[in-house]
Amino acid sequence: MTDLLEVRDLRISFAPPGAAPIVPVDDVSFGVAAGEMVALVGESGCGKSLTGLAILRLLPRGAQLGPKSAIRFAGVDLATLSETTVRPYRGARIAMVFQDPMSSLNPVMRVGAQIVEAIQAHASVPFSTARARAIALLAEVGIADPADRVDAWPHQLSGGMRQRVMLAIALAGEPDVLIADEPTTALDVTVQAQILELLDTLRRTRQMAVLLITHDLGIVAGRADRVLVMYAGRIVESAPASTLFAAPQHPYTRGLFGSIPRLDGPVERLASIAGVVPPPGQWPSGCRFHPRCPLAVAACVATRPPLVADTAAHATACWVTAGSPT
Numbered sequence: 237m238t239d240l241l242e243v244r245d246l247r248i249s250f251a252p253p254g255a256a257p258i259v260p261v262d263d264v265s266f267g268v269a270a271g272e273m274v275a276l277v278g279e280s281g282c283g284k285s286l287t288g289l290a291i292l293r294l295l296p297r298g299a300q301l302g303p304k305s306a307i308r309f310a311g312v313d314l315a316t317l318s319e320t321t322v323r324p325y326r327g328a329r330i331a332m333v334f335q336d337p338m339s340s341l342n343p344v345m346r347v348g349a350q351i352v353e354a355i356q357a358h359a360s361v362p363f364s365t366a367r368a369r370a371i372a373l374l375a376e377v378g379i380a381d382p383a384d385r386v387d388a389w390p391h392q393l394s395g396g397m398r399q400r401v402m403l404a405i406a407l408a409g410e411p412d413v414l415i416a417d418e419p420t421t422a423l424d425v426t427v428q429a430q431i432l433e434l435l436d437t438l439r440r441t442r443q444m445a446v447l448l449i450t451h452d453l454g455i456v457a458g459r460a461d462r463v464l465v466m467y468a469g470r471i472v473e474s475a476p477a478s479t480l481f482a483a484p485q486h487p488y489t490r491g492l493f494g495s496i497p498r499l500d501g502p503v504e505r506l507a508s509i510a511g512v513v514p515p516p517g518q519w520p521s522g523c524r525f526h527p528r529c530p531l532a533v534a535a536c537v538a539t540r541p542p543l544v545a546d547t548a549a550h551a552t553a554c555w556v557t558a559g560s561p562t
């Protein structure tokens with residue numbers, strides 16, 4: 237299967253004046269095929285959001301892409317485009333939704349007007365047509381009574397409904413790829429499941445590829461086709477979802493399976509693995525997971541393990557569970 241979106245050697249660095257550069261994303265490569273759902277999973281601070289933003293060329297000020305980094309969409313390397321030439325891709329070919337639908341929606345604009353605005357940003361259609369499309373989009377994202385709700389204010393909607401509206405706005409440009417960055421993290425468990433179900437429906441009915449970014453491996457099961465596990469700026473394991481869930485290889489992935497999200501803080505901790513992800517300036521030598529790894533040996537401290545794939549497209553970067561240094 238040819239990938240619609242292909243990220244190669246993605247490297248993102250910040251070089252603050254007078255300080256050593258930091259590299260929060262390093263050597264990340266993956267592809268997403270049309271209609272495929274790929275999950276990018278890892279604890280907070282691993283570089284997931286920067287990876288998603290880089291694809292849309294929406295990196296924060298001061299961030300730089302590596303010279304070898306390529307972001308090919310339908311054969312065009314978005315990394316080489318200017319701000320002006322990359323703009324037609326945003327929203328219309330690749331769209332993104334974020335964690336917090338309240339801060340992404342304009343609180344003083346009716347939801348329908350925000351969808352209409354998004355539709356008219358991508359296509360020159362008269363208001364009446366755009367409004368009819370907005371109502372159809374609200375219906376598509378599962379909002380009941382869309383002809384009434386189109387005139388609602390954001391604060392009149394529940395968190396789950398606001399996230400559905402955000403999805404309607406993201407769909408306004410008829411994207412081929414949707415990047416969903418922690419789309420359900422702010423929602424309670426029942427609503428989370430409904431939004432994930434909706435994402436799954438949308439990618440099937442629209443053949444839209446979805447890159448689902450999450451810290452929660454649990455929500456990925458049964459939905460994603462493939463899973464990329466990211467730790468400290470690198471992909472440490474990638475596999476078809478069924479393979480990864482049946483037989484996770486990397487000790488970090490195994491740790492994620494034992495993770496229990498804490499309710500009392502913003503940082504998710506692993507129940508079975510002590511410690512947290514260090515900040516990018518303090519990433520250790522060799523395998524960056526080695527200080528937290530119960531299986532680490534001397535090679536893990538000395539040498540970075542390459543991401544090596546077996547015949548079943550299951551790739552793991554670990555000296556202990558997937559190979560030995562030679």
Ligand SMILES: Nc1ncnc2c1ncn2[C@@H]1O[C@H](COP(=O)(O)OP(=O)(O)O)[C@@H](O)[C@H]1O
Nearest residue numbers: 250260279280281282283284285286287296516
């Ligand atoms: N604007 C920025 N300036 C400097 N460092 C940043 C900036 N944005 C993110 N980072 C660094 O990149 C790391 C990864 O960020 P992010 O991609 O948001 O991680 P994730 O989404 O996996 O939680 C953060 O821990 C932070 O240290």
Ligand SMILES: [Mg+2]
Nearest residue numbers: 284285286417
């Ligand atoms: Mg993030």
